[in-house]
Amino acid sequence: MMKVKAILICSALLASGSLLADGPRMPREIDKTWIEECGSCHLAYPPSLLTADNWRRMMGGLDRHFGSNASLDAASAAKITAFLERNASTRGQRNASSTLRITDTPWFVREHDEVSPAAWRDPNVKSAANCAACHRGADRGDYDDDDIVIPVTRR
Amino acid sequence: MFRLIALPLGIGIALAAHAETPTDLVARYAQQAASSQPGFSASAERGRSFFVRKWNVTDKMPDCASCHTERPDRAGSHVITAKPIKPLAPAANPERFSKLAKVEKWFRRNCTEVVGRECSAAEKADLIEFLVATGGA
Numbered sequence: 001m002m003k004v005k006a007i008l009i010c011s012a013l014l015a016s017g018s019l020l021a022d023g024p025r026m027p028r029e030i031d032k033t034w035i036e037e038c039g040s041c042h043l044a045y046p047p048s049l050l051t052a053d054n055w056r057r058m059m060g061g062l063d064r065h066f067g068s069n070a071s072l073d074a075a076s077a078a079k080i081t082a083f084l085e086r087n088a089s090t091r092g093q094r095n096a097s098s099t100l101r102i103t104d105t106p107w108f109v110r111e112h113d114e115v116s117p118a119a120w121r122d123p124n125v126k127s128a129a130n131c132a133a134c135h136r137g138a139d140r141g142d143y144d145d146d147d148i149v150i151p152v153t154r155r
Numbered sequence: 156m157f158r159l160i161a162l163p164l165g166i167g168i169a170l171a172a173h174a175e176t177p178t179d180l181v182a183r184y185a186q187q188a189a190s191s192q193p194g195f196s197a198s199a200e201r202g203r204s205f206f207v208r209k210w211n212v213t214d215k216m217p218d219c220a221s222c223h224t225e226r227p228d229r230a231g232s233h234v235i236t237a238k239p240i241k242p243l244a245p246a247a248n249p250e251r252f253s254k255l256a257k258v259e260k261w262f263r264r265n266c267t268e269v270v271g272r273e274c275s276a277a278e279k280a281d282l283i284e285f286l287v288a289t290g291g292a
Binding site for chain 2 (some may be wrong): 041042043066067068069070071072073125126128130131132133
């Protein structure tokens with residue numbers, strides 16, 4: 001029997017100026033195909049979190065997408081690639097990832113450096129791909145620091 | 156400063172187009188299967204065996220239940236990303252098996268990944284027949 005206790009991390013702890021300034025934002029333009037296709041196995045991550053080159057490489061290998069088959073028809077893939085390129089990061093290396101994982105970008109690592117290893121391993125988090133485990137507004141594209149709850153499970 | 160986006164809206168609109176019923180799809184796949192297996196008729200029992208089979212092709216996704224649970228009338232969760240997955244059974248989730256292109260996309264992805272090859276038309280017919288026969292939660 002697991003008892004789940006959610007610990008609210010007060011905004012004063014996390015809301016440093018740089019964090020607020022760096023919150024990912026959804027583009028003004030939302031592509032329907034992108035939301036549906038890139039949001040079915042995980043959240044549709046904000047395009048600004050990787051570079052245009054990263055997205056092009058990602059879209060070129062969807063049949064081997066981090067170990068999963070996420071292959072798409074050519075028309076949808078072309079539409080999504082163009083959308084991602086238009087809305088990719090303009091901040092260069094901060095959002096570049098040689099592994100194509102958003103979690104390996106310098107930006108992500110720095111923004112999450114206060115999250116404990118135990119929190120990452122928590123069964124309610126399970127994966128760093130699971131933004132919504134802590135960012136309660138992630139499904140609406142809201143990663144604002146004052147809406148973060150880090151779940152901690154105690155056995 | 157931070158824009159809120161109503162994400163589910165676009166998904167709902169996309170699903171409304173080209174409606175098929177699960178029974179249409181069973182008939183379609185059964186007809187395809189009959190061209191190589193004369194007299195083929197979809198079987199919910201064979202579909203159930205397919206659904207519960209441990210294929211063990213990949214470590215994280217050895218079977219359908221890895222993400223969809225052993226109860227297709229209940230919600231599942233993606234085994235890697237933890238994103239919630241709505242029930243597979245149409246009785247519990249009327250959006251299921253209502254659009255051929257979407258059904259084909261997921262058979263292509265999930266069969267190559269979990270089963271290790273594309274699924275046959277007969278397997279698709281049997282699986283949908285089983286899911287249709289599975290009551291809602």
